[in-house]
Every structure is written in structure tokens, then in C-alpha cells.
Amino acid sequence: MIRVHDLHKSFKLFSKPADRLLEAVTGRARHTPHHALRGISFEVREGEVLGVLGRNGAGKSTLLKLLTGVLVPDAGEMHIDGRVTGLLELGTGFNPELSGHDNITINGLMVGMSHAEIESRRQAIIEFSELGDYIHEPLRTYSSGMVMRLGFAVAIHADPSCFLVDEALSVGDGYFQQKCMKRIRQFKEAGGSILFVSHDLNAVKMLCDRAMVLESGRLTYDGDADDAVNYYNRIMARQAEEEEGRHRARQQGVYGSGEAEILRGEALGERSGAPVLGSGETLKVSLDLLAHQALDDLTLGLMIRDRYGQDIFGVNTHQLGQPLRLAAGEQRRVSLEIVADIAPGKYTLTLALHSSDHHLDDCFWWCDSYLQFEVAGFADLPFGGICRLPLTIELDPEIPQDATRSAHAPVIR
Numbered sequence: 493m494i495r496v497h498d499l500h501k502s503f504k505l506f507s508k509p510a511d512r513l514l515e516a517v518t519g520r521a522r523h524t525p526h527h528a529l530r531g532i533s534f535e536v537r538e539g540e541v542l543g544v545l546g547r548n549g550a551g552k553s554t555l556l557k558l559l560t561g562v563l564v565p566d567a568g569e570m571h572i573d574g575r576v577t578g579l580l581e582l583g584t585g586f587n588p589e590l591s592g593h594d595n596i597t598i599n600g601l602m603v604g605m606s607h608a609e610i611e612s613r614r615q616a617i618i619e620f621s622e623l624g625d626y627i628h629e630p631l632r633t634y635s636s637g638m639v640m641r642l643g644f645a646v647a648i649h650a651d652p653s654c655f656l657v658d659e660a661l662s663v664g665d666g667y668f669q670q671k672c673m674k675r676i677r678q679f680k681e682a683g684g685s686i687l688f689v690s691h692d693l694n695a696v697k698m699l700c701d702r703a704m705v706l707e708s709g710r711l712t713y714d715g716d717a718d719d720a721v722n723y724y725n726r727i728m729a730r731q732a733e734e735e736e737g738r739h740r741a742r743q744q745g746v747y748g749s750g751e752a753e754i755l756r757g758e759a760l761g762e763r764s765g766a767p768v769l770g771s772g773e774t775l776k777v778s779l780d781l782l783a784h785q786a787l788d789d790l791t792l793g794l795m796i797r798d799r800y801g802q803d804i805f806g807v808n809t810h811q812l813g814q815p816l817r818l819a820a821g822e823q824r825r826v827s828l829e830i831v832a833d834i835a836p837g838k839y840t841l842t843l844a845l846h847s848s849d850h851h852l853d854d855c856f857w858w859c860d861s862y863l864q865f866e867v868a869g870f871a872d873l874p875f876g877g878i879c880r881l882p883l884t885i886e887l888d889p890e891i892p893q894d895a896t897r898s899a900h901a902p903v904i905r
């Protein structure tokens with residue numbers, strides 16, 4: 493159980509290093525305070541995973557450092573039952589000159605283990621980290637993934653009641669990340685509390701019971717993980733719009749002969765109302781088209797691509813038997829609904845306006861990655877692979893005794 497009430501933390505920012513010294517000597521303030529956390533209150537119950545979302549600099553790592561005692565709060569209360577350990581910023585609590593073996597001792601003591609506890613768990617830590625003979629080499633020779641392996645192994649073997657996971661987990665390779673996630677789930681099932689800081693929205697949806705959103709050091713959302721992800725995405729979308737100017741951003745990569753164009757568009761989940769939706773949820777795409785001259789045979793085409801640029805699904809109105817017809821100067825809204833039965837991940841939507849079935853004769857307008865959306869978690873039953881194919885499964889009535897062995901079944905002698 494973690495209970496945090498009205499937590500504040502600020503840092504002193506000095507415009508030049510000498511000001512720090514001058515302030516210490518003269519006692520006159522020469523810094524400007526930077527409020528990293530402002531009045532944060534929340535609880536994490538036993539067996540609960542709380543996700544923490546926020547943009548870079550929102551205060552997530554500061555919060556975790558306060559909980560582990562790496563930093564001291566300016567004000568507020570923290571109540572933690574039992575030991576807190578976790579995977580913080582890479583290398584926290586390690587000495588690069590010492591071997592992995594000796595760093596287990598240092599790090600173990602730092603997270604509150606006794607010498608006896610460290611000795612009894614050392615072998616298990618080494619085995620979990622899978623560092624082999626590297627355990628006797630100095631830490632400075634390790635890759636970031638190897639440091640992360642050791643950090644995670646010590647933290648999870650320290651018998652914590654609360655486990656904190658920062659982005660550091662993401663430097664591990666896929667295999668080790670999965671191994672860590674499995675261990676985290678076991679920890680949760682055994683009643684442990686977890687704070688999970690991640691920019692991986694899918695992981696937050698899959699793992700967390702609840703999530704909170706930090707904005708410039710303030711807690712602006714605390715609730716259901718799916719809703720928190722949607723809220724966070726709306727903030728991100730708003731900020732992206734303000735910072736870049738949506739229109740300008742979209743015009744990049746546009747080409748075509750210009751007889752027609754897409755003026756505006758959005759792709760939102762039917763339930764989420766945001767460009768993040770669960771797999772199986774309907775993606776509603778709405779596009780405003782403008783024809784600069786009369787077009788009798790206008791085709792709207794789309795292609796969904798995954799983050800590797802792989803084509804996932806493409807179709808056009810001609811193939812669907814619904815060619816469009818627009819008068820000169822006419823503006824029309826086209827709405828599409830696609831059941832997003834595709835795997836969790838980030839996708840782009842490339843759009844085109846052309847004539848007939850393809851864009852090779854007349855391409856009026858084309859924009860790569862005009863819209864983006866993310867599939868996070870499953871709105872329905874989960875599946876593996878890149879997409880869900882329609883499938884039915886039926887259990888036949890009992891098979892007669894003499895037909896139970898197939899003609900192709902291997903004969904075991």
C-alpha cells in the first residue's frame with residue numbers, strides 16, 4: 493500500500509554554475525525554483541498496478557525518486573507499507589567501476605537488504621540477470637540492456653511490497669522485457685503494488701488497473717487506465733496542434749495535380765472519441781473533400797500502414813463500387829467506418845484522390861500518413877499476429893470409437 497498526500501518537490505535552477513557557490517557563501521538567493529511536483533495525492537492498494545502517464549518533464553521520474561528515497565520532498569506525506577524497490581533511471585545506485593557482483597551488494601544494501609539477505613539471494617539474482625561471466629566485469633563494460641537486467645534482478649529479489657517501473661525497462665531486448673513483465677505480473681498476483689511509468693500506452697492499458705496523468709507537475713487525471721490513456725492522448729493531440737499547426741503538418745508530403753483535395757480529416761475510435769482505440773473497436777474516419785472542377789469519376793483510396801511501413805489494409809471507393817461525383821467547387825464530407833481488428837500498435841492512414849481504380853492515370857491529391865491512430869489493448873477478445881481473421885470453432889459431437897485414430901496418425905510401437 494502506498495499513500496501519498498500533497499507531495500511537493502522543486503529544484504533550484506541556476507543560470508550559471510558560479511551562482512550556486514555564491515548563493516551558498518552569501519546566503520542570497522540566486523536561483524529560480526522549478527516546481528517538478530505540485531500537490532500530488534494518490535493511493536496504490538495491494539495487488540494494484542497504477543500507471544503513470546505524462547509528457548517528458550511532467551514529473552514522473554521525480555515522483556518515483558521520492559518514493560524510493562533517492563530524493564527528499566519539500567512538503568507532503570508519503571506512507572509506504574514495506575519495502576519499495578524498482579527499476580529507476582538506468583544506473584541509479586550502481587558504481588560503474590565495480591563488477592556486477594559487487595554492485596549487487598551495493599544496490600542490495602541501497603534498497604534495504606541486509607548482508608545476509610544479499611548473500612542468500614545473490615545466486616538467484618545472477619541467474620535471473622543471465623549475465624554469465626560478465627558478472628565479474630566492471631559495470632562500465634556493460635551495455636544499457638545488461639545494466640537494466642542487473643537492476644531489475646536486484647530490485648525484484650529484494651522482496652518488496654511496492655515495485656516501481658520506469659522507462660528503463662524499455663532498453664531491454666524483447667525476450668528480457670517479456671521475462672520482466674511475467675515477473676511483474678506474478679508480483680502483482682502475490683499482492684504487490686506497482687507503479688508503472690511508461691510511454692507505451694498499450695502496455696499501460698494491458699497491465700494497469702488504474703492510471704494517472706501528470707501535467708507540468710500536477711495530477712490532472714486519476715482513474716480507469718483506458719480513460720486515462722484517452723485523456724492523455726487528447727492532451728498530446730492538443731499540444732501537437734498548438735505547437736506545429738495541424739494544417740501545416742499535414743500539407744507535408746502532399747502531391748497531385750490538384751483538381752480535388754482533402755481539406756480536413758480525423759480518425760477517432762467510436763467509443764474512445766480519441767485517436768487511440770482498442771483492437772476490435774470501430775475507427776470512424778471523417779474527411780472533408782473539395783473539388784476544384786467537376787469530377788464524374790472520383791475515387792477516394794486509403795491505406796493503413798503499421799509502424800514499419802508495412803501495408804496492412806487498403807481499399808478504395810471504386811473497388812467498393814461507390815465512385816464519387818462532385819461538381820466544381822463542391823465540398824462534401826465522407827465518413828468511413830472500419831472495424832479495427834488489427835494488433836495493438838501505431839498506424840498511419842495514407843489517403844488519395846484519383847480517378848478509376850488506381851492513381852496511375854489521374855492522381856488529384858495524395859498524402860502519405862495523413863492521419864495517425866493507435867490501437868492499444870483489446871476492446872474484445874485478444875488474438876495473436878497482425879490481424880483478426882473471421883473464424884468459427886465448433887465442437888463436433890462425440891466421434892465413434894473406431895474413428896478416433898486418423899488414417900494419417902503416426903503409429904507408435
Ligand SMILES: Nc1ncnc2c1ncn2[C@@H]1O[C@H](COP(=O)(O)OP(=O)(O)OP(=O)(O)O)[C@@H](O)[C@H]1O
Nearest residue numbers: 503504526528546547548549550551552553554555
Ligand atoms: N536534479 C534536477 N535538477 C533540476 N531540475 C530537475 C532535476 N530533476 C528533474 N528536474 C526537472 O523536473 C521536471 C520533472 O522531471 P522528471 O524527470 O521527473 O520528468 P519525467 O516526467 O520523468 O520526464 P521523462 O518522460 O522525460 O522521463 C523537469 O522539468 C526536469 O527538468
